[in-house]
Every structure is written in structure tokens, then in C-alpha cells.
Amino acid sequence: MTEPARHGVGRPLLLPSAADLAAPLPSESDVVIVGGGLAGCAVAYYLAKSGVEVAVVERGELNREASGTNAGSFHFQIAIHQLSGASTSEDRARLLLDARLHAAAAEHWYELEDELGCDLGVHQTGGLMLAETPEQAQVLRDKQVIEHEAGLETELLSAAELRAGAPYLAEDLAGATYCDREGHANPLLAAPAFAARAIEAGAVVRTHAGVESVHHLKDAGGAARFAVRTSAGTIRAARLVNAAGAWAAELAAMSGLALPVRSEGLHVNVTEPREHVLTPMLQHIGRRLTLKQAANGTFIIGGGWPARPEAPPARYSVRWDSAAGNAAVALRVMPMLADVRVTHMWTGVMTFVDDLTPIIGEFERLPGYFMCLATTGFTLGPLVARSLAEAMTGKGPVALPAAYAPERVPSLSGSHPG
């Protein structure tokens, strides 16, 4: 559990220029991507790098929603947000696929700072998934078998091993699993860096361009065309990528497509900086918790406690009971933090798919309409964006899994007006 070298440190901020982000929207593009979060910016980067003409439209500023308001954790181990409450054996097929995706995401994040040539605050310094009760310890054992089968390396720690290896934790925890590739990156920097590199590769990234309507056209050859009307002008494209995250269903509905996507406000507590004590990221298999100490010494405490929905522009406000519940779980596993002061709370948004599975790929009933939506999108965003871009350019090593197809089950797609 020692801290490896951070290869991105010391590199300057990589941000797109204000002039680029305000450039006029082209009237035509091969691909239009809706959503300037991590998924949209990353898809734009990978497409532009392959020579595809691409434009991103974002209604606000880049990276202001789930991509930039999550706590930056890498969730590679199977975690509470993937569990349905049934036994892991009932979820086995899905969890196996997830674990394979996570293993690939771990590799991808490891290379990302070099790929983009900037500091993204990537720390793959390990992660502990904690259990408080014997039942939770059993869930850890069960999910570890699945991870092992998927090729994701995790290590089971008994209560005694945990105490020896992590003496800063509560003494009465029931055990843990450890994944050395877990950790975190800075969610504030990843999407802007992708956007900057995408622009360098020829992409257009336009902020303050909110989509008002999506019209479907046919070109002379009968292929689908999209006319996307935004607050910054209309753009026509042969292909559309829905990377609208929490608003993916809203955007899809403009095209008569139904998506089983919902969103919730998310609470994060941030403390004052303290001397470095905690190297791995902490998660809890039975309660909502992520806890880590950032490079600057602050503790970032999240895990999916809800925030209160508000009318825009506030969107979500802090629920004090979430702050209090989140703090209680954190102190349950790490009591020594009791006197550390919370200086900030932030709220963001989390996106869920009802079957707990990403939606990546093309709608069969609406060719040219692509989805790029991952739950736990920060961990998986860059990887699924690359996979989608590879599929769109025909360069992918493997086809996207059928399990992620937008129309994987009949209930997942609505009627298309034709």
C-alpha cells in the first residue's frame, strides 16, 4: 500500500480556450455529440484522433454535471451500487461482465495521463472494500470469486489482516477485499483535458449550446440524418451520440426513444487537509461510503448519499441528513477522523440505468443514433468512450457487448415515430 510515482504531476493544466469553446457551430458534421461531460469529450477525442469530423454541443459549461461532481473514485471492485439485493449468484452474469469491464478500465486509467499528456490527478494507490458484519464479509468472498474469474485482481483480507495492514481503521471491522489498481483521479480535470485534446485533433466543442430539438431526415441515399437545433444554431450530422448523462432519457425522448435512465442528487463531504494517513480508497460493501485522502491532504467522503432536487440553476441542494449519515459511516470505519473539520459539501448528480448496466452502442431502429452512458461513469467513462469510438470507426478489436446494446430488452426501447 505504498504510493507509486504520479506520472502526471507537474504538468500544466490542460484546458480548452474560451475562444475555441465559443467558436461558431458548424452547420454540418459527420458526428454530433450531445453532452460536454466526460463521455462526450472523450468520444470526441477518440473520434477526432481517428480523423472523424465531430462536434460536441454542451448546454452549459464543460464537465459541470456528474462528470465533474462525482468524488473521482475508481470503482473497479464490485461494489454496493452494482448489487441488486439478490445474491451475487443471481447477478453473476452481469457482475462478471462488469468486472471484466472494470479490469479494462483500470488498465485504461493507468495509461490516460500519458495518452493526454497532462496531470489528471490519477492515483492508483489501492482500494479497500470493507465489511462490518459476517454477512457482508460473505458478500466480499462471493464477489471476489467473480472478480477472480473476470481477471480483476483482488485480495481477501481477514479481520486480523485488515487490522495489521490498516491500523487507522476501526478495530472491529469484519474484513475487506483489496484491489491494488483502485484509487482516484481528479474529476475536475479529466473532461476538460479530453476536450482540449479533441479540439487539437480537429473537433469542435461548443459550450452554451443547449439542444432544443432533434429532427430526423433522410439524405438522398436514404441514410439517416439528424438536424440538431441548439441555442447556438442548428447542426446537421450523419450520426448522433447521446452523451447527455443524467439527461440522456430526456434527449432520447426527443427522438421517440425511451431509456430506463434516472438520476439522483449526490452528496459529498470534504474536509480540511491533514497529514497523510490514508493511502487506499475506502469503500463499504453494505453501506454508502467512499472515503479517500487526496494529495493535498483533504479527505473526500462520498458514497452516494442523496441531495435534494431544486429548480435550476440550483439543481441540487445539500440535505443535512445526508451530510450527517455520510459522516457517521465514515467515522464508523475510521473513528480517528472525528475532529477533522468538514469545510465543504458539494452536490452533484448520479445517473442510474434500471438494470444496472451501461448503455453503449447504436439503436437498431434508428441507425446513426448512438448511446454512450455508463453508470459509475467516471470510472468507466474514458474506456466506454473509446470502445464506442472504435465501434463507430470500425477499428475496435471487439464488438461492443450485446448486453450493453440500447435495445437489449424490449422494455428498454420505446416507439420510434419513424
Next chain:
Amino acid sequence: MSSRTQSCAVLVVGGGPAGLSAAATAAAHGLSTLLVDERPSLGGQIHRQPGPGFRVTDARRLGRDYRRGLELVEEAARAGAGLRTQTGVVALRSSHAVCFEEPAAGGGGGSGEIFEVKAEQVVLAPGAHDRPVAFPGWTLPGVLTAGGAQALLKASRVVPGNRVAFAGSGPLALAFPAQLRHYGVNVVLALEAGPGPGLRQVASLVAAGHGNESLLADGLRYRVQLARWHVPLRYRRIVVRAEGDGRVEAVVHAAVDSSWNPVPGSEETLAVDTLCVGYGFVPSNELFRLAGCAQRYDEDLGGPIVEVDEWQRTSVPGVLAAGDGTGVRGAPVAVDQGVLAGLGAAAALGAVSPSTAEGLAAPARRRLAAKERFRKALLSMYAVGPGVYRLTTPGTVICRCEEVTRRHLDEALASTADLNVVKSYTRAGMGLCQGRNCQRQIAALVAERAGGAGAGGDGGDGRTGRAGGIAAVEPTTARPPVRPVPLGAIADDSIRDEGLFVRD
């Protein structure tokens, strides 16, 4: 660790002159009233009482600000208001407040305690803090704000240094060096960024002086005191940088034009061990922003100020505001605004009839109108010049908590004009002070880029939008906690973890 909820008719936040008079007024009308203040002693900045551990043996020697404060505290206590110190509101949603009571100093430690207050009416009287102004060297030890120096003197009886320069502006600017000198501080230089009082200004002040004789007398008294103590007082000059190795050793000051832009070639250097900076005050508006109260921008009243009606009611039902938090106008105004807010809350709860309330409010309203005339006359002398926000160099640390330099901010500002986004790119404003020291400065940088010099209103009459385009820059999103709170105080084991993320 478990949360406790209590209820009262009126919760008053802030124990300065506004809060104390609001609490006294509400309690005098039979309303259960609780006043909380985060400091260890009541009175606020001007009337601050000595901190715990001090015993006053000779009240006269502490001056009339102290004695007036004691009167206000005693009046609120006599009326039956509950007064709790070291207790701040850290979160607020309409009139439902989350309070944090700090652990008693020297007590058995502990994290302090969180309790919630459900009030029917809330009077927010958070006061103001020093207008933060960044310049090269402003983070050196030995550079402190006027308010900070005042708190040291009044609450802790500590003198800040041996050779002190004061730089600042505003109606109170002369009060500070006079006060420092009163406490025995060796003030070697006092700078006022505004002009010396010319005939025209004096005439307009005298014209507006009716009902404000005491303020006129104060101004004269400070000037006479400084002259008697041989404190050099220089007008139209500001400190452009502080120098020193590890702590301040010298100040460099320069003449400024009417927009407070330094005049080239006018720099002078003076050896000091302490620099005290006081360019006026800005309202502490975090609670208003959290509550969602409508605000407007007026740099001369301190920047973003909450809008209130004739009973000090904000745009949020049940939330009233009084004192410098509604625009910096000083302690006497705060007292009268507190009276109006107390009456407003009492009227809203039916504890006083509208006509009775109107009658009781009349004297306060008369005094407030006179003071407002005087304030406007003073503006011709003490309007804040935008030059004060242009003193930084690329290497100047602007966010001192996160040690973010202007160079780093410039990188982010090349990408966005959104303060929330600048904050996320640079971490400026994410530290312990939560942006109180850097946000205004960053907003000025945004405004400067957006509109160039023109947005600062350099030309024209110098009266409108002087600090410029800042007014148009949206502040960052307000979130609790208003002050840092230990995890142990926040944590509540009784709250149910929602557990799994699947839909029911």
C-alpha cells in the same frame, strides 16, 4: 452525536448591534427568542466585548464602543432573549437552521455539538468582514486586516506590532489608526486612498449632517487625534506591495488617481513591522445566499447585498436581515435596522399590531433616513476605486488557502468566465476560508477580461459600477457548512443508510 431539534419563535443569527437589538425587540414583545453568535463574546466587531477570561475592572477605560455594546447585550438579556455564544449557523433552509456549538475552550475536548432550530422567523445579522484586497506581499506575516487588528485589540488585548502602517479607505479608515494609537500602537503612517476633505465635500457633509452630528464629530475627533499624535496622514495613496523576508519589513506605497490606479513614479518605501489594511467591509452574505434571498450589487455598500423591504424582510418568507450584512453602513444603522427587523418579526407573528409596530418604528426610520443622506454625501469621498483590484502580479498568491497564484488563475480564466469552473480548475476558493478572501479578487479578474478597463467604469463619472463588471459576475454556488465543522459533530448514527441503489 445525535441531532437535537429545538424550536423558538425568533432565531437571531449574529450578536452584533443589529442582532442584539433585533433580539431585544422581539423578546420584548413576548416572543421566545434565541440569539446565536459564533464568537466567544457578543457585541460584534464594533462593540465587541472582551473574550472569556477577561474581567473588566474599569469600563470607562475600554471606551464608549465597549459600553454601548454592554448596554445592548444587557438589554437583550433583560428582555428575555436566550444568548448563545460560540454557536454559529452552518446550514440554513428557509427558517430552519443547523447550528454548531463549538467545544468549550480548554474543556474536555470533543467535537462540539450540532443542534437544529426550527424558528418561525429568522433574523440574519451576520455583519461584515474586511474587503479582501490582494497585492504583492499581502500574504506575508505581519500584514493583517483592520478588522483582524481590531479583534486582536478588543477581544484578546493584543497589540499587533511596533511600527505599524495603516492603509485603507472609507469613513472608518481614520478610526482605525486612531484606535490603534489609542491602544498604544506606534502608527508610523496612515494612508487614505480617497481624497482629503475639500471644501465641496465638507459642504455636502455639513448639508447632510443634520441628525448626524455625532458622526461629523467622530470624523473630526479622529483627525484631531491623529494630528495630536503626529501620525502622518496622507491622502490619495495606497500600498502597492509589502516586502520582507519571511515577514513584512517594508511597505511600498504610491499615489493613485481617482480610480485608485497607482501613478507611475510616485512610489515610496517605508520600513515597518506591521501593515494593517482596511479598504472597508463586505457583507458576510453566505447565509443569505444559502437561504436564497434576492441580492443586488453595490460596491460601496460592500458588493452583493441582500434586498430588504421596510421591515427588513428578505425575498424569502420568514427570513429577515439587519445590520452590515445588508450593506455596510455601520453600527448605529445596524441598531435601528435591528429594531425594525425585531418589529417586523413580531408583527408577522401577531405579537404586535401593524399600527403599533409602525408607531414604534418611526424614530428608527427617521434616524435611518438621516444616516442614509449622510452616507450618500460621504460616497463622493470614499467610493471604492477599481484600481484596488489590479495590484496583483502573475506571481501573487490570490487564494491563500490553496496557494493559487494569479498565473494559475490566468490559465483557467483563458478557458472560462464561470467562477464555479475557475474554482474547479484551480481549487481557488476551496480552502478553509471558503473563498471569502479570494472570490472578489477572482471576480474582478473575470470582469477585467470580459470588459477590459471599460467594464471597470474607469471613465465617466466614476460613480456607477466602479468596481465594475464584478457586479455581473455570478458568485460561486453557496453550500453549507458556512463554517468548518468537525465530522464528529456532523455525524448522526440515527440516520438510515439507504443502502442499495436499486429502485424499490
